[in-house]
Each structure stands twice: as C-alpha cells, then as structure tokens.
Amino acid sequence: MIASLYRPLIIGLLPIALIACMSPEPTGAEESAAVPLGVDLGGSGPVAETPQPQVPTRTAFAAVGHASEPQRGSEMQMAHAGHNDAHGTGTVNSVDPAQHKVNLSHNPIPEIGWPAMTMDFPVAPSVDLKAIKPGTRVNFTIQQQPGGMHEIQAITPAGGGR
Amino acid sequence: MKARRVPFHCGLPLNRRWFIRGAAAGAFTLAPWPLRSALAVLSRAPVLSGTDFQLEIGPTPINITGHPRIATAVNGSIPAPILRWREGDTVTLAVTNRLSEPSSIHWHGVRNPSPMDGVPGLSFRGIAPGETFVYRFPVHQSGTYWYHSHSAFQEQTGVYGPIVIVPKGGYAQAFDRDYVVMLSDWSDESPDAIVSNLKFQSDYYNFHQRTLGTFVDDAQRKGFSDTVADRLEWGKMRMSPTDILDVSGATYTYLINGQPSGANWTALFRPGERVRLRFINGSSMSIFDVRIPDLPMTVVQADGNDVEPVTIDEFRISVAETYDVIVQPKADRAYTIFAQAEDRTGYARGTLAPRPGMAVAIPLMDPRPLRTMTDMGMGGMQHGPASGTDMGSMPGMDANPEAKKLQGSVGVDNVAMMPTQRLDRAGEGFPPGRRVLSYADLRATRPGSDPRPPSRDIALHLTGNMERFIWSFDGKKFSEAEPIVLQRGERVRFVLINDSMMEHPIHLHGLWSELENGHGEYRPYKHTINVKPGERLSYLVTADEPGRWAYHCHLLYHMEMGMFREVRVP
Amino acid sequence: MSAYRTIPSAAALVAFASAAAAQTPAAKDEPTLSMEPLPPPVMDQGIFAHAIFNELEGRFNGGNTEFRWEGQGWVGTDYDKLWIKSEGTLQSNGTLDDGQHQFLYGRAVTTYFDLQGGLRSDIDSRPTRNWAAFGIQGLAPYFFDLELTGYVSGEGHLAGKLEASYDLLLTQRLILQPQIEVNLYSKADPARLVGAGFSDIDTGLRLRYEFTRNFAPYLGVVYEGKFGQTAGYARRVGESTGDFRFVFGVRAWF
Numbered sequence: 001m002i003a004s005l006y007r008p009l010i011i012g013l014l015p016i017a018l019i020a021c022m023s024p025e026p027t028g029a030e031e032s033a034a035v036p037l038g039v040d041l042g043g044s045g046p047v048a049e050t051p052q053p054q055v056p057t058r059t060a061f062a063a064v065g066h067a068s069e070p071q072r073g074s075e076m077q078m079a080h081a082g083h084n085d086a087h088g089t090g091t092v093n094s095v096d097p098a099q100h101k102v103n104l105s106h107n108p109i110p111e112i113g114w115p116a117m118t119m120d121f122p123v124a125p126s127v128d129l130k131a132i133k134p135g136t137r138v139n140f141t142i143q144q145q146p147g148g149m150h151e152i153q154a155i156t157p158a159g160g161g162r
Numbered sequence: 163m164k165a166r167r168v169p170f171h172c173g174l175p176l177n178r179r180w181f182i183r184g185a186a187a188g189a190f191t192l193a194p195w196p197l198r199s200a201l202a203v204l205s206r207a208p209v210l211s212g213t214d215f216q217l218e219i220g221p222t223p224i225n226i227t228g229h230p231r232i233a234t235a236v237n238g239s240i241p242a243p244i245l246r247w248r249e250g251d252t253v254t255l256a257v258t259n260r261l262s263e264p265s266s267i268h269w270h271g272v273r274n275p276s277p278m279d280g281v282p283g284l285s286f287r288g289i290a291p292g293e294t295f296v297y298r299f300p301v302h303q304s305g306t307y308w309y310h311s312h313s314a315f316q317e318q319t320g321v322y323g324p325i326v327i328v329p330k331g332g333y334a335q336a337f338d339r340d341y342v343v344m345l346s347d348w349s350d351e352s353p354d355a356i357v358s359n360l361k362f363q364s365d366y367y368n369f370h371q372r373t374l375g376t377f378v379d380d381a382q383r384k385g386f387s388d389t390v391a392d393r394l395e396w397g398k399m400r401m402s403p404t405d406i407l408d409v410s411g412a413t414y415t416y417l418i419n420g421q422p423s424g425a426n427w428t429a430l431f432r433p434g435e436r437v438r439l440r441f442i443n444g445s446s447m448s449i450f451d452v453r454i455p456d457l458p459m460t461v462v463q464a465d466g467n468d469v470e471p472v473t474i475d476e477f478r479i480s481v482a483e484t485y486d487v488i489v490q491p492k493a494d495r496a497y498t499i500f501a502q503a504e505d506r507t508g509y510a511r512g513t514l515a516p517r518p519g520m521a522v523a524i525p526l527m528d529p530r531p532l533r534t535m536t537d538m539g540m541g542g543m544q545h546g547p548a549s550g551t552d553m554g555s556m557p558g559m560d561a562n563p564e565a566k567k568l569q570g571s572v573g574v575d576n577v578a579m580m581p582t583q584r585l586d587r588a589g590e591g592f593p594p595g596r597r598v599l600s601y602a603d604l605r606a607t608r609p610g611s612d613p614r615p616p617s618r619d620i621a622l623h624l625t626g627n628m629e630r631f632i633w634s635f636d637g638k639k640f641s642e643a644e645p646i647v648l649q650r651g652e653r654v655r656f657v658l659i660n661d662s663m664m665e666h667p668i669h670l671h672g673l674w675s676e677l678e679n680g681h682g683e684y685r686p687y688k689h690t691i692n693v694k695p696g697e698r699l700s701y702l703v704t705a706d707e708p709g710r711w712a713y714h715c716h717l718l719y720h721m722e723m724g725m726f727r728e729v730r731v732p
Numbered sequence: 733m734s735a736y737r738t739i740p741s742a743a744a745l746v747a748f749a750s751a752a753a754a755q756t757p758a759a760k761d762e763p764t765l766s767m768e769p770l771p772p773p774v775m776d777q778g779i780f781a782h783a784i785f786n787e788l789e790g791r792f793n794g795g796n797t798e799f800r801w802e803g804q805g806w807v808g809t810d811y812d813k814l815w816i817k818s819e820g821t822l823q824s825n826g827t828l829d830d831g832q833h834q835f836l837y838g839r840a841v842t843t844y845f846d847l848q849g850g851l852r853s854d855i856d857s858r859p860t861r862n863w864a865a866f867g868i869q870g871l872a873p874y875f876f877d878l879e880l881t882g883y884v885s886g887e888g889h890l891a892g893k894l895e896a897s898y899d900l901l902l903t904q905r906l907i908l909q910p911q912i913e914v915n916l917y918s919k920a921d922p923a924r925l926v927g928a929g930f931s932d933i934d935t936g937l938r939l940r941y942e943f944t945r946n947f948a949p950y951l952g953v954v955y956e957g958k959f960g961q962t963a964g965y966a967r968r969v970g971e972s973t974g975d976f977r978f979v980f981g982v983r984a985w986f
Binding site: 035036037038039040041042043044045046047048103112113114115116117118119120144148149150 | 208209244246326329331332333334335336337338339340341342343419421425426427428429430432433438456493494495496512515516517518519520521522523
C-alpha cells in the first residue's frame with residue numbers, strides 16, 4: 001500500500017520542488033527585509049540660529065547653532081544632472097520579470113564615477129528580458145531618469161555565457 | 163565583496179559567504195516562524211522614546227558565527243534598544259535583572275547624581291537577580307551617549323546600547339537622516355575564559371607576532387645588522403612591538419549595530435541628503451579606525467559635545483568614545499562604512515545606500531601598525547599643539563619623576579622615560595595622504611563654563627605588566643590603592659602619563675574631562691580620553707557633583723584586572 | 733519591519749514591560765539603607781588556575797622506547813600561587829626513572845620573576861628522597877623561560893637544577909623550542925645512581941605546531957647525558973651515558 005502511494009507522491013511533489021527551486025529570487029521588498037536596515041531617527045528640523053545663553057557649570061551643554069553652514073537647498077543638485085547614456089558590463093544575479101528589474105554585479109563605470117557594485121536596476125519597458133538569466137554576463141546601457149534612478153535601456157548577453 | 167547568488171536556491175538567499183560569516187539574516191529566513199519572530203527582535207534594536215522606560219536584562223540566544231551561544235541582552239536585543247531622550251526631561255528607567263547574577267546599568271557620559279550612576283560598589287549595591295532598580299534623573303545635556311552594564315563582563319556578552327538625547331534648542335547642524343552606528347566586538351568564548359587565557363599566555367590572541375619570516379623580510383629591507391639590533395632592543399625589554407590589542411579578531415567578530423559584516427547592515431539615504439551618523443564604540447577591547455571610502459566625513463560632535471566641524475577621511479575611535487559625523491553622499495550609489503580593528507585582524511562593515519540590497523566592494527584592511535620606541539616612552543617626537551599655553555608642564559622637563567619608584571615592581575613592565583605630547587597625531591597605522599582626526603582637531607563651539615585655572619595637578623601613571631596581565635594606575639591595582647579625593651567645587655588638572663605600550667581610553671564618571679589640546683578656553687569636553695602609548699596629556703576637571711565616581715580604563719579586561727580608581731567628591 | 737514581524741516583537745516588548753511593571757512595586761519594599769559593605773566595583777584579586785605539560789612524549793632510539801612527562805601547574809592570585817611540578821621517565825622495562833615532584837609556594841617579587849619555596853620529592857622506582865626547595869622562575873631578558881632552584885636534603889646535601897627554554901617562531905603556529913635541564917648534586921647518592929657534581933643533562937629541540945594555543949603536537953630530538961660520577965654509575969649497571977633519541981609528543985595546557 002505504501003509503495004502504491006509512494007510513486008504518485010514523488011511524481012506529484014517532484015515538479016513542485018523543482019518549481020520552488022527554480023523560482024526567481026525573492027522580490028525586492030522581501031530581499032530588502034533580509035538585509036538589516038538602520039533605524040532612521042529623523043531629520044534635524046529647524047537649525048538653532050542664535051546661540052543659547054551660557055548654562056551653569058553643573059549641567060552640560062545644549063547643542064547650539066553656528067549659522068555658518070551653507071543652506072541645504074543649494075546642495076540638492078544631483079551630481080549627474082543632465083547625464084545621458086553610460087555603458088557597463090556585469091553579471092546578472094537575478095531577474096524580476098514582474099517588476100521588470102534585474103539585480104546586477106557590475107564592473108566600475110568611470111563615465112559616471114561608479115565603482116564596482118551590486119544593485120537593482122529598473123529596466124525600460126521596451127527591453128526584452130527573456131535572454132537574460134541569472135549568471136549571464138551582460139553588456140548594458142543605463143540612463144538616469146528624472147527621479148534619480150538609473151534605468152537600463154539595453155542589455156545583451158556578452159560573448160562566452162557563464 | 164560582491165554578493166554572488168547561486169542560480170538554484172529554492173527560494174532562499176543561499177549566499178555562501180553570508181553563511182560562512184554567520185549572517186543572522188541567512189539563518190533568519192531558514193528558521194521556522196516562531197524562532198524567526200524571536201530572532202526578529204535581535205536583528206534590529208528598536209528605539210524607545212519618551213520619559214518612562216522598562217528595561218529587562220536577561221539571557222538571550224545568539225548566533226553570530228554559526229555557533230549558538232547565550233548572550234546577556236536588554237529586552238532581548240543586541241545592541242540594547244536605542245533610548246531616545248529629550249534634553250530637559252526627567253527620565254525614569256525601571257531596570258529588571260533576569261540574570262542569575264547581579265547586574266547594573268551605567269549611563270555612559272550622562273551626568274546624573276551619584277546614586278543613579280549605576281556602578282555597583284560605588285553608586286549602589288547593584289541590581290540583584292530578580293530585582294528591579296528604578297533610575298530617575300533629569301537630563302541636562304544633549305548628544306550621543308550609550309549605556310552598558312558595569313557588572314562583571316556583561317558588557318562583553320551584550321549589555322550595551324545607544325542613547326540619543328535630542329537638544330532642547332535644536333541642532334547646530336542640519337541633517338535629513340540620522341542613524342546610530344554602534345560598533346562592538348563579540349566572542350563565542352566566555353569572557354572568563356578570555357581573561358584566564360590571557361593570564362597564562364598574554365599573547366594568546368596575537369597571531370601576528372614576529373617570526374623567522376618577518377626577520378628575513380626586515381633584513382632584506384633594512385639590512386641584517388639593523389634587524390638584529392632591533393630584535394635585541396625589543397628582546398631586552400621583553401616586549402613585542404606587535405602588541406596592538408590584547409584580544410583580537412582571532413576570537414572576535416566585529417559587529418556594526420549587532421550585525422557581522424556579512425549581514426550588510428544598511429542605512430538608506432536619498433542622494434544629496436545630509437546624513438548624520440552617530441558612531442559609538444561600544445566594544446570591550448577593540449579600537450576601530452573608521453572611514454567611508456569616497457565619502458569624506460564632517461565631525462560635528464565628540465563625546466556628545468559640539469565641536470567646530472572638521473572634515474576628515476578617517477578617525478580612530480577608542481572604546482567608549484562617540485563621534486557624530488555628517489556626510490552628504492551626492493551620487494546615486496552605495497558606500498561602504500568600514501571600521502577596521504586597530505590591529506587589522508578584522509573589521510565591521512555596513513553600507514550607506516539609496517536602496518536596500520546594494521553593496522560596494524569592501525576595501526582591503528590597511529597594513530598593521532607596529533609599536534615604536536616613541537610608544538615605549540623613549541621620546542623622539544616632540545610635536546605639540548600650536549598654542550601650548552595650557553599644556554601642563556612641557557615635555558622633557560621632569561619627564562617622569564616617579565619612574566624610579568615604579569620600575570621593576572610586579573605591576574609595571576615599562577616606564578616611559580620621555581613621554582611625549584602627541585595630541586596632533588592620530589596614531590600609528592594610517593597610510594599617508596588620508597586626513598585622520600586627531601585630538602588637536604577638536605575645538606569646542608563654546609568656551610568652557612568654568613574659567614578658573616586648576617588649583618593643583620594630579621599626576622597618574624597608566625601602568626601594566628603584560629606578561630602577568632596586570633593593569634593598574636601607578637603600579638597599584640584598585641584593591642591596593644586609596645581613592646583620589648577632590649574638594650567640592652575644586653578645579654583640578656589630571657595629568658596622565660602612559661607608561662605602557664598600549665592605548666588606554668580613560669573614563670571619569672560624573673564629571674566632564676576638559677582636554678587641554680591647545681584651544682585654550684575652547685577645549686573639548688569629553689568623557690573618555692584615549693591616551694596613546696608613551697603619551698603624556700592633561701585635562702581639567704571641575705568637581706561640581708558630589709559622589710563616589712568610578713575612574714578607569716575602559717578596556718574591559720584592563721579595568722577588571724585593576725586599572726580602576728575611585729574619585730571621591732564629598 | 734513587515735507586519736508579521738512587528739506583532740510578535742511588540743508582543744514581546746509588552747510582555748517584558750508588564751513583567752517589569754509588575755516587579756516595580758517590589759523595588760519600593762527594598763531597604764534604602766543597608767549595613768552590609770558594598771561589593772567591590774572590580775574583582776582584581778581573582779584566583780586563576782592553570783596546568784601545562786611541556787613534555788608528554790615517547791622517546792625512541794631504535795632500541796628501547798621511553799615515555800617522559802614534564803609538567804607544572806599553579807593556582808592562585810597575581811601575587812601568591814601554589815605550584816606543583818612533576819617530571820619522570822617511564823622505561824620500556826616498566827621502571828620509573830628521574831621522578832622529581834615539587835610542591836611550592838610562589839610569590840611574585842619582580843616584574844618577571846617569582847620566588848618559590850617548598851618541597852621536592854624524588855619518587856620513582858629507586859629509593860625516595862625529599863628535599864627543601866628554594867628558587868626563582870620567570871622570563872629572562874630576550875624571552876628565555878628560566879627556572880633556577882636549589883635544594884637541601886635532611887642530611888644537609890645540596891642539589892641544584894637549571895631549566896631554560898626559548899620559543900622561536902618559524903611561523904605564527906610553527907614553533908621551534910630548544911630546551912635544557914641540568915641537575916647537580918653536592919654528594920653522590922649511589923642508590924639513585926646519582927653522582928656528585930654536574931650529574932645529568934636533558935636537552936632537546938622540539939618543533940611544535942599549535943593547532944590551538946592549548947594543544948600542540950611536536951616532534952624533535954633529545955640528548956640525555958650523564959657526567960662524571962653519574963656516568964660511572966650508569967656504566968656499571970649497563971646504562972648508556974649519552975643517548976640521542978627522537979621524540980614525538982604533545983604540548984598541552986588548560
């Protein structure tokens with residue numbers, strides 16, 4: 001009786017196991033949860049402009065401003081505003097067809113001053129990701145979007161495969 | 163280190179390097195749900211705000227290296243929860259001890275009445291097992307501080323956490339994000355075993371000693387006779403210049419906010435934002451050299467007190483010190499926060515990134531420093547800060563009057579014949595070309611609140627016997643010495659002469675230490691002062707708070723082996 | 733944190749909080765004034781105990797095999813320790829040779845040296861002898877480990893022992909250790925085959941690999957030599973007066 005159950009069980013479970021093993025990397029949200037994130041305690045709020053009065057000896061200092069810092073606004077300019085295409089090579093770690101993203105470990109990209117990194121890239125909707133599999137070595141072109149992210153405009157397997 | 167993913171992974175992040183480095187995250191996703199929820203508290207210390215706090219110190223399972231151990235933790239997390247106070251509030255903290263031995267919590271750098279300082283034996287009896295002790299005190303200061311157990315070796319096994327005190331009048335510097343970066347060290351060995359090992363063989367954890375190989379290398383570089391002379395010079399003293407940290411990466415895993423490097427603790431930012439990083443060295447025995455490659459840091463606070471902003475590439479943070487820096491990453495890329503141990507036996511590493519999951523190459527560790535004859539107190543470097551008006555006595559004159567008395571005694575293995583002022587030097591082990599913070603760079607933003615000159619000098623020698631692993635002040639352990647008594651309201655100068663060849667971060671509870679570093683009345687207010695080997699420095703103290711204050715080296719095993727004093731203000 | 737993790741963490745904190753709150757009233761019942769002395773803030777008078785086998789080895793010369801041990805241990809504080817030292821050689825014919833056991837009290841007197849005094853008992857297959865012992869032990873300049881002990885027997889005979897060794901690091905874990913032990917006696921003791929003057933030397937070169945600090949197997953060569961009158965006694969009973977042996981053993985401590 002056990003033998004008669006055994007075979008169907010294996011035949012039934014095996015494809016499920018294979019599918020589970022071959023399913024793509026966890027989505028970005030789940031993956032980010034796997035990396036411990038620091039707790040942001042928030043911004044400074046308005047900076048104290050005038051020096052606080054001298055405090056008595058036995059208490060320590062309150063933080064007091066010297067308004068000698070340049071205003072924040074002027075430093076909000078993006079470093080690479082107006083930059084166009086940059087080219088890079090790297091290796092695909094994972095592909096997320098649902099969100100149309102890939103995670104790449106890429107080589108330095110001197111055009112935009114990037115060192116070698118591992119990161120997610122959104123991919124332009126027109127780009128076909130069917131040939132891009134985890135482990136593939138790729139050449140790619142990225143372009144900075146208005147929101148600041150670099151989006152892949154083209155991605156092709158480099159010669160030589162894995 | 164690139165995170166390479168194996169294609170067949172069955173839905174789990176099977177990054178082999180994470181596993182080998184024992185990332186809690188990896189074990190996390192494999193663990194069944196109830197265990198995962200228990201571990202969830204360990205993976206990120208929550209923030210506790212307000213004026214009433216409940217803290218519980220108890221045993222907690224931990225797994226940093228792949229070997230499960232039992233740690234001691236506050237509210238089940240390592241580091242303990244971030245306590246967020248507001249300057250001007252009165253805080254009440256009920257601390258319950260669920261360990262089977264006495265415990266305590268000391269609020270490091272926070273000025274409060276002596277009974278609230280948390281040192282068993284001086285402030286109070288300690289918190290007995292099962293007991294709850296209620297701390298209550300007003301908060302008259304702001305900045306980054308930390309808290310830790312002052313009982314036995316509980317600080318080493320996990321009882322440490324950050325304190326962030328929000329200033330009443332607002333911050334001096336603007337920033338958009340704010341992260342605590344608490345560095346610490348974890349060993350799977352019990353602290354009692356570590357100390358016992360050091361008592362029998364003091365170089366137990368030093369696997370970077372001089373060998374036949376290094377002799378041959380040095381002989382090729384410097385010549386045979388020079389190398390022989392160098393070996394004989396150190397051999398005669400029975401000292402080793404490779405002695406940097408007593409306990410090394412041979413047993414330690416270095417943690418950033420409780421995470422080993424493989425876990426990739428990440429702080430998020432949007433490009434162009436100003437990010438405040440509150441670095442706290444909450445380790446027991448490890449001095450870290452911290453830098454963020456490609457991103458300069460502007461130091462704005464040291465030990466919780468504002469300093470004139472100074473932009474640097476790297477700083478050395480000794481045990482118990484804190485440095486608040488502001489960085490402004492403009493590019494849409496990740497940066498590595500790199501904290502290497504001074505002896506280069508390991509590092510803690512995190513990432514500053516615009517999105518989670520990003521990682522950048524981890525730099526190689528710098529070459530290991532070696533102790534020099536200046537560290538042994540043979541003089542040789544007579545730099546001093548530019549305006550030396552309040553430097554105490556000049557180096558060279560009465561360099562070390564107690565030398566003869568201390569030499570040869572059981573507790574002392576070296577006396578610095580010519581201790582030097584080196585506050586403008588960061589220390590050994592930094593490659594040229596990097597701007598490294600030194601104590602001479604710290605200039606307070608406001609003049610000191612007590613303009614009186616000191617009425618007397620109190621000179622203390624930082625001494626030790628490495629071979630016997632005995633550490634002391636003036637050659638005497640705590641149990642062999644009398645308290646240092648100050649008059650209420652007195653203004654004194656402490657002069658420290660480091661006769662040993664190791665750094666000692668010296669911490670005075672309850673009273674500010676105003677480091678005389680050449681900035682006159684703008685001298686920085688610190689609670690922990692790192693004295694370099696063979697160095698002589700001085701600081702001013704106003705004894706404005708009565709009590710029995712602990713005064714000790716903050717290297718935990720040095721403190722417990724005798725490098726401790728009571729400073730009594732009646 | 734996603735919801736399914738927040739809830740158990742929050743629940744845990746609430747549980748801790750309520751447990752702590754339940755404890756708080758008890759704190760108010762604690763006496764505010766206690767007559768007992770406070771415990772010290774640091775325990776710097778700790779008692780430690782360690783023992784080491786410097787030699788735990790088989791000695792082979794192609795003919796017969798010996799087994800030798802030499803070890804010591806102590807328990808005590810930084811200043812005061814009780815020592816036990818023991819050595820002996822087990823011959824292939826079952827007899828125990830060169831058995832010397834010392835029980836000493838040691839006091840730290842200088843940075844690197846301890847003064848020791850106590851009792852030495854020579855217990856092996858030959859007649860037992862007891863001596864009063866007095867000596868120093870420590871680290872000499874240039875990192876030589878040194879033990880120098882003098883002995884007085886009940887009959888007023890004197891003896892002396894010098895032991896020295898040096899650790900030469902070839903690599904961080906591969907260590908070459910030359911070692912020497914010399915004994916001398918003021919008066920001959922034929923029953924123990926010991927002559928007056930310089931009696932015997934046991935010296936060796938051992939190469940050990942420290943898998944861990946506490947456990948290091950080694951191999952090496954030793955020379956067991958006898959001088960003068962002792963050599964004469966040895967020849968009379970057919971023992972060799974100078975013997976090179978290959979050794980294999982372990983250096984272990986805890």
